[in-house]
Amino acid sequence: MKFAVLVFPGSNCDIDCFKAVEDTIGQSVEYVWHTADDLSKYDCILVPGGFSYGDYLRCGAIAQFTNVMKALVKAADEGKYILGICNGFQVLTEARLLPGALLRNKEMKFRCHPAILRVENNNTPFTTDYEQGELINIPIAHGEGNYYCDEATLQELQANKQIIFRYEAGNNPNGSLDDIAGISNKAGNVVGMMPHPERAVHELLGSADGKRMFTSILSTWREKHGAAAIR
Structure with a gap:
């Protein structure tokens, strides 16, 4: 399986x-600069966190116009797996690959600490190795993680089981609507989330709960392509 990690200035x-990717599932992974216009050789594309283009205008607002994002839209339409994390989630909403928007945290403070998430849908390529309703420990680090959408969109997300992760009840760190921490598109191949699973792949980091997102992706891809699932 071939992974791409997109890289924007910032x-x-x-x-x-x-x-x-390299340490937890040992698959091929490459950095792809924002000027690239072809993602056809990759099976999964990761849109990482950070401050793309300094988060000028709005978080992710400038990144959406890059060459690589045009290729990413094509990859999404082809059913390839796409995971946007933190700023990557913001980029995916700006590019309309996911609905809604990420606003400033309710208390107007940058939040950086472990967060407890509830797995709301374990029937996606990204969550098959979790139990439905399982509580997992995944860290956050954001100032604009307050997910918002209109009521009609929220009802659609709920009805289609597109809410993949919620913050544990009573422990919403940013005021996110319906405690939403991560959502998917209707097809389920594009997921965006504010918490950082890539920072929770080993107990030395405080949690290894994020590792199963990567093993889920690989297992789903191998099953789809007739290969042995990872164990």
């Missing part, structure tokens, strides 16, 4: 994503 979690 990305700062690209190395974390690269190492998470």
Whole structure:
């Protein structure tokens, strides 16, 4: 399986994503600069956290116009797996690959600490190795993680089971609507989340709960392509 990690000016979690793939599932992974216009050789594309283009205008607002994002839209339409983390989630909403928007945290403070998430849908390529309703420990680091959408969109997300992760009840760190921490598109091949699974792949980091996102992706891809699932 071949992974790409997109790199924009201002990305700062690209190395974390690269190492998470390399160290946890041992698959081929490459950095792809924002000027690239072809993602056809990759099976999964990671859009990392950071401050793409300094987060000028809005978080992710400038990144959406790059060459690589045009290729990413094509990859999404082809059913390839796409995971946007933190700023990557913001980029995916700006590019309309995911609905809604990320606003300033409710308390107007940057939040950086472990967060407890509830797995709301374990029937996606990114979550098959989790139990439905499982509580997992995944860190956050953001100032604009307050997910918002209109009521009609929220009802659609709920009805289609597109809410993949919620913050544990009573522990919403940013005021996100319906405690949303991560969502998918209707097809389920594009996921965006504010917490950082790539920073939770080993107990030395405080949690290894994020590792199963990467093993889920690989297992799903191998099953789809007739290869042995990872164990």
